[in-house]
Amino acid sequence: MxxxxxxxxxxxxxxxxIGKRFPGVSxxxxxxxxxxxxxxxxxxxxxxxxxxxxxxxxxxIHQPDDGExxxxxxxxxxxxxxxxxxxxxxxxxxxxSLLPNLSVMENLFLCHExxxxxxxxxxxxxxxxxxRRLMATMKLDIDVTEPVSQFAPAAKQMIEIxxxxxxxxxxxAQNPIVILDEPTTVLNDGERDTLFEILQELKQRMSIIxxxxxxxxxxxxxxxxxxxxxxxxxxxxxxxxxxxxxIERLLVGSEFSGDRFRETDQHTPDGDVVFKVEDLGLRGAxxxxxxxxxxxxxxxxxxxxxxxxxxxxxxxxxxxxxDTGTVWVDGVTPAKGSPxxxxxxxxxxxxxxxxxxxxxxxxxxxxxxxxxxxxxxxTAGAIHRRKEIEHAHEWVAECLVKTPxxxxxxxxxxxxxxxxxxxxxWLSSNVKVLILDHPTRGIDIGAKDEVYRxxxxxxxxxxxxxxxCDTLEEDTGLANKMVVMSERKVVDVLDAAPEHKPTPTDxxxxxx
Amino acid sequence: xxxxxxxxxxxxxxxxxxxxxxxxxxxxxMIIVLGTVLALANSTFLSAxxxxxxxxxxxxxxxxxxxxxxxxxxxxxxxxVGGVISFVxxxxxxxxxxxxxxxxxxxxxxGVMFGLINGLILTIVKIPSxxxxxxxxxxxxxxxxxxxxxxxxASPSDYGYFELIDGKILGMSNSFYIGVATFLTLxxxxxxxxxxxxxYYIGSNIRMSWMSGxxxxxxxxxxxxxxxxxxxxxxIIISSIRYGGDPVVGTPYVLNSIAAVVVGGTALTGGSGxxxxxxxxxxxxxxxxxxxxVVGVDQYFQQALLGAMIVFGVAxxxxxxxxxxxx
Numbered sequence: 001m002x003x004x005x006x007x008x009x010x011x012x013x014x015x016x017x018i019g020k021r022f023p024g025v026s027x028x029x030x031x032x033x034x035x036x037x038x039x040x041x042x043x044x045x046x047x048x049x050x051x052x053x054x055x056x057x058x059x060x061i062h063q064p065d066d067g068e069x070x071x072x073x074x075x076x077x078x079x080x081x082x083x084x085x086x087x088x089x090x091x092x093x094x095x096x097s098l099l100p101n102l103s104v105m106e107n108l109f110l111c112h113e114x115x116x117x118x119x120x121x122x123x124x125x126x127x128x129x130x131x132r133r134l135m136a137t138m139k140l141d142i143d144v145t146e147p148v149s150q151f152a153p154a155a156k157q158m159i160e161i162x163x164x165x166x167x168x169x170x171x172x173a174q175n176p177i178v179i180l181d182e183p184t185t186v187l188n189d190g191e192r193d194t195l196f197e198i199l200q201e202l203k204q205r206m207s208i209i210x211x212x213x214x215x216x217x218x219x220x221x222x223x224x225x226x227x228x229x230x231x232x233x234x235x236x237x238x239x240x241x242x243x244x245x246x247i248e249r250l251l252v253g254s255e256f257s258g259d260r261f262r263e264t265d266q267h268t269p270d271g272d273v274v275f276k277v278e279d280l281g282l283r284g285a286x287x288x289x290x291x292x293x294x295x296x297x298x299x300x301x302x303x304x305x306x307x308x309x310x311x312x313x314x315x316x317x318x319x320x321x322x323d324t325g326t327v328w329v330d331g332v333t334p335a336k337g338s339p340x341x342x343x344x345x346x347x348x349x350x351x352x353x354x355x356x357x358x359x360x361x362x363x364x365x366x367x368x369x370x371x372x373x374x375x376x377x378x379t380a381g382a383i384h385r386r387k388e389i390e391h392a393h394e395w396v397a398e399c400l401v402k403t404p405x406x407x408x409x410x411x412x413x414x415x416x417x418x419x420x421x422x423x424x425x426w427l428s429s430n431v432k433v434l435i436l437d438h439p440t441r442g443i444d445i446g447a448k449d450e451v452y453r454x455x456x457x458x459x460x461x462x463x464x465x466x467x468x469c470d471t472l473e474e475d476t477g478l479a480n481k482m483v484v485m486s487e488r489k490v491v492d493v494l495d496a497a498p499e500h501k502p503t504p505t506d507x508x509x510x511x512x
Numbered sequence: 513x514x515x516x517x518x519x520x521x522x523x524x525x526x527x528x529x530x531x532x533x534x535x536x537x538x539x540x541x542m543i544i545v546l547g548t549v550l551a552l553a554n555s556t557f558l559s560a561x562x563x564x565x566x567x568x569x570x571x572x573x574x575x576x577x578x579x580x581x582x583x584x585x586x587x588x589x590x591x592x593v594g595g596v597i598s599f600v601x602x603x604x605x606x607x608x609x610x611x612x613x614x615x616x617x618x619x620x621x622x623g624v625m626f627g628l629i630n631g632l633i634l635t636i637v638k639i640p641s642x643x644x645x646x647x648x649x650x651x652x653x654x655x656x657x658x659x660x661x662x663x664x665x666a667s668p669s670d671y672g673y674f675e676l677i678d679g680k681i682l683g684m685s686n687s688f689y690i691g692v693a694t695f696l697t698l699x700x701x702x703x704x705x706x707x708x709x710x711x712y713y714i715g716s717n718i719r720m721s722w723m724s725g726x727x728x729x730x731x732x733x734x735x736x737x738x739x740x741x742x743x744x745x746x747x748i749i750i751s752s753i754r755y756g757g758d759p760v761v762g763t764p765y766v767l768n769s770i771a772a773v774v775v776g777g778t779a780l781t782g783g784s785g786x787x788x789x790x791x792x793x794x795x796x797x798x799x800x801x802x803x804x805x806v807v808g809v810d811q812y813f814q815q816a817l818l819g820a821m822i823v824f825g826v827a828x829x830x831x832x833x834x835x836x837x838x839x
Contacts (some may be wrong), residue, residue, distance in 0.1 A: 190755045349723060356719060357723055358719055360716035360721075362783055367713075374709055375625050381704075383705070
């Protein structure tokens, strides 16, 4: 796909042919990216498209494997967050990086208190003065000596932006660049308007890279858009004149290769209901809701971050405790808030954080695969080595895990193979319902197809699945049924039989 | 691709070696070197008497260290083993006079119960085991003093019970055989039982284990109960050898048991290592201790060497890739 470029002012930051690979997956391929002075640039892409890797390269957390970074026309390297800020690039991230117990001004000048040294001691008065000046430029009327935890999310973001600006100013960076990663998700409408008002004003002396899933606000407030998909450039275009639908098409991509998610293998469930949630609710996370699954049925939960789908899955898996309602698996109601009860009842969970939550990394492929079936591998009350080895070999073959031996530690395998090990661990157990939390995140295309194959095969064998995917296409392609969540509620349940799959555009309307 | 930047010098050296060497191989190598040096330096070193001394004292250390290893495998540490040994050593001497053979199971039960308390403080009250066992260790040591403020000797009429353990079979002290039995029992438990396997899973990734339905509370408590039980066995053995109890006798075993585990190549971060590592770790320390005495190294200086061995052992086994910032 060609990249349109409109010639205008000399870009502040230019990234040429950027590539970044992680073990087993290439995250970015040949990306050309530029930020011009005094603009708000919208960086768009679905989860996994490479936005976060891009931002991490920009603030020096990752080094690109290929390509060149130019600042004001000079080739440069960004060696780390400190180096990046010295060169005028800083980020404000969703999690927030303020220390809640310190005051506003202490946060603003953290690690730079030396700049306020007068006669060998740090002058508190000078700090207060400077902090007030900064807050005034952000149109923020707050007491800078109060701890940060007192203030609303909007104010905290302003403080973070102010810190980045101040640091850039201290280091004498011309036209600093601030990356805002989904700043509006934690804001209410009024706060959002204020944020954009201030951003419009701030862009007179800086550039802003704005990342958001809310396409409407991106269109309204950005000057230019840069769209990424699966680690590739899609396009960069001026925002003026674009419609939300145009952007959606760019994000989702137009090429629907016929059988990418093995839709022809899709099995229409006709068995008994094996799983039900009834009036399941968790205050502040999701409103009471109900749905049921037949044996072998695949339901996809779709919705933005904050829609409540993540918490819903956590409640089903027992890692969180729900307030109301029940979970029912084939005649059993597992005690709430207990993964042990959930697993015993037949609920499995393939987590998104596979290294942190899915694997015993320093243990072998065999040990990880056999975790849940050790009972079956016993002879006369003792775990039998030969049975262990046989079971592991059987599942390495079933899931096509590429490993030198079954005794190799999982830490050395690629993400795709690690994911196959986690899948085989659950699929070989007596699981009845399997939650698949972003099962293909961060794995390459070949491994993705393998995961799809396993999902199809075991759905046919009768395992019901609840999936949450990285892209809407994947959700739609895999599911029999889609439960759409928005603002903590189920807004619609769509049928997704192979012959009439919902279109991503339909879904996006429901989600947002 | 292997990321070696956070690994620390010790592990980097191991990663560079052509053969897949593990820390325990280094321990075995050091045992051979040290053994050879000591044998050449002093002719009595290889005498049957001295070898029995090394092995029987090695066995005592190994029993505490095996218990300690279970706790370290689940990612904890047990600083209360010293207190338990001291307490049991005085309790055993007193009980033997009162209840005879029942003293054995009662002492063992007391050790296991102390372990259970440690486990519950960790899992239910949710206090890190380092702090929890530091506290209970202090309390149990106090209990030992309350039972008997100074060392006590057994009355000669009870000597029969002590000779049961102090005796020799085929020229080897009984403590050696108790060590072998403990080694085999715990080894089989770790290798063949589901609980044994769960201890590794928990140590390797506790969050994964929890999410996969493993009973974290039960398995962690079992690890501490084994540690308490092992400490109690050692308390009984020490009383039997000395024909008396002493409320401070266990203190050095805290450091020594951790050292034996670590020097054998079990990582303090949990989830890797095993009983063979502890066997060689304990053997090496026993050899070192004996050798330094045979050669005549100052008692005060020996502590320093032991401390250095722990630092060295951790340097070689500790996986720094998980924790770039060391607290």
